[in-house]
Amino acid sequence: MTSYNLVILPGDGIGPEVMAEVRKVMAWLSSNKDVSFNVHEDKIGGAAYDEYGVPFADSTLEKCRASHAVIMGSVGGPQWDNVPYDKRPEAGLLRARKELGLFANLRPALVFDALVDASTLKPEIVRGLDILIVRELTGGVYFGEPRGIEDLGHGERRGVNTQVYTTSEIKRVGRVAFELARKRNGRVTSCEKANVMESGKLWREDITALHKAEYGDVTLEHMYADNCAMQLLRNPRQFDVIVTDNLFGDILSDEAAMLTGSLGMLPSASLGSDDTPGLYEPVHGSAPDIAGQNKANPLATILSFSMALRYSLSRGDLADMIEKAVQNVLNAKIRTADIMADGCILASTSAMGDSLIKELDSGLAKAA
Ligand code: NAD
Numbered sequence: 528m529t530s531y532n533l534v535i536l537p538g539d540g541i542g543p544e545v546m547a548e549v550r551k552v553m554a555w556l557s558s559n560k561d562v563s564f565n566v567h568e569d570k571i572g573g574a575a576y577d578e579y580g581v582p583f584a585d586s587t588l589e590k591c592r593a594s595h596a597v598i599m600g601s602v603g604g605p606q607w608d609n610v611p612y613d614k615r616p617e618a619g620l621l622r623a624r625k626e627l628g629l630f631a632n633l634r635p636a637l638v639f640d641a642l643v644d645a646s647t648l649k650p651e652i653v654r655g656l657d658i659l660i661v662r663e664l665t666g667g668v669y670f671g672e673p674r675g676i677e678d679l680g681h682g683e684r685r686g687v688n689t690q691v692y693t694t695s696e697i698k699r700v701g702r703v704a705f706e707l708a709r710k711r712n713g714r715v716t717s718c719e720k721a722n723v724m725e726s727g728k729l730w731r732e733d734i735t736a737l738h739k740a741e742y743g744d745v746t747l748e749h750m751y752a753d754n755c756a757m758q759l760l761r762n763p764r765q766f767d768v769i770v771t772d773n774l775f776g777d778i779l780s781d782e783a784a785m786l787t788g789s790l791g792m793l794p795s796a797s798l799g800s801d802d803t804p805g806l807y808e809p810v811h812g813s814a815p816d817i818a819g820q821n822k823a824n825p826l827a828t829i830l831s832f833s834m835a836l837r838y839s840l841s842r843g844d845l846a847d848m849i850e851k852a853v854q855n856v857l858n859a860k861i862r863t864a865d866i867m868a869d870g871c872i873l874a875s876t877s878a879m880g881d882s883l884i885k886e887l888d889s890g891l892a893k894a895a
Pocket of ligand 1: 541600601602603604605617620790791808809810811812813814815816817822823824825827865
């Protein structure tokens with residue numbers, strides 16, 4: 528029996544509702560498998576601001592640092608619109624990422640067969656899609672100096688941001704991508720704009736050198752980021768792992784996510800060095816429009832927990848089992864409102880969680 532320390536941060540809006548369903552899955556695993564979870568639940572975002580006066584408290588950070596993984600819901604909501612910028616819910620999330628040194632953001636884009644019609648692309652283009660975008664998260668143009676808006680006089684102003692990367696920043700995120708590709712289909716596509724940007728030229732040279740030195744068994748391809756944006760729509764299944772910088776990754780990961788057609792299904796992970804916990808959260812926000820109504824789709828958060836099992840707890844076997852159970856529930860035409868289709872059965876948040884547990888139970892029965 529292995530015990531893992533987890534921090535759970537439900538956050539705001541639908542966060543607590545979807546996290547309650549994750550707790551059901553954790554309880555099921557503890558009762559039926561060789562794992563147990565020592566869970567510390569805490570606040571982040573607006574909920575933390577209301578309780579602690581800050582959106583991510585030092586005491587919470589300490590608990591996170593001492594954990595194996597952090598599972599988060601989502602933050603934000605109109606009730607905190609007038610809170611000072613540095614205390615807004617989103618600032619809590621940014622602080623968590625920064626303090627935990629999370630430099631690689633993993634965004635899978637997976638199309639479940641049962642949801643192939645939810646995509647705006649033709650089924651034959653997206654069926655079976657399974658790609659993973661690795662986005663550099665702590666460098667590049669969002670953080671580079673100098674930055675700012677300068678008044679040039681005579682009504683003229685100048686806005687400046689700086690795209691900057693060092694070899695070590697490029698290689699550490701490259702290493703994450705190559706390692707992941709080894710566990711998947713062995714292909715990495717590295718994206719930049721080496722044709723027009725020096726930082727892109729350095730990116731390409733450093734990724735090439737890393738590949739040559741350590742990852743000769745993985746296939747590496749370079750692609751300009753604008754071409755990648757087109758290829759994601761033209762033939763997304765050509766990709767396995769895409770690694771790219773903070774800015775291009777921001778855009779390409781949203782584009783890839785939308786190939787799957789449903790926000791309520793999309794998990795993510797942010798990883799740092801080996802001795803720091805990963806942070807796992809759904810891609811969607813706090814959905815204030817449906818919060819408290821038992822309508823939200825909990826699967827993105829449950830799949831985020833599954834990523835934690837795979838990447839922080841090295842329990843790919845349990846992650847596979849949860850993902851298979853999700854697939855079976857969808858095949859049984861059980862749907863929350865966001866992924867509802869003709870002929871399917873409408874489920875609430877809690878009913879979706881219960882269906883998943885029933886599916887896990889039936890798998891257990893079959894295996895016994
Ligand atoms: P959102 O993702 O919260 O919602 C967009 C739309 O998708 C809404 O109609 C919502 O009902 C629906 N939706 C989202 N998740 C769903 C789910 N699990 N099941 C069913 N439907 C779902 O984005 P938004 O409306 O732009 O932002 C709302 C708040 O969330 C804002 O305060 C924003 O800052 C915050 N936000 C937080 C995060 C995060 O915590 N990482 C990410 C994005 C937005």
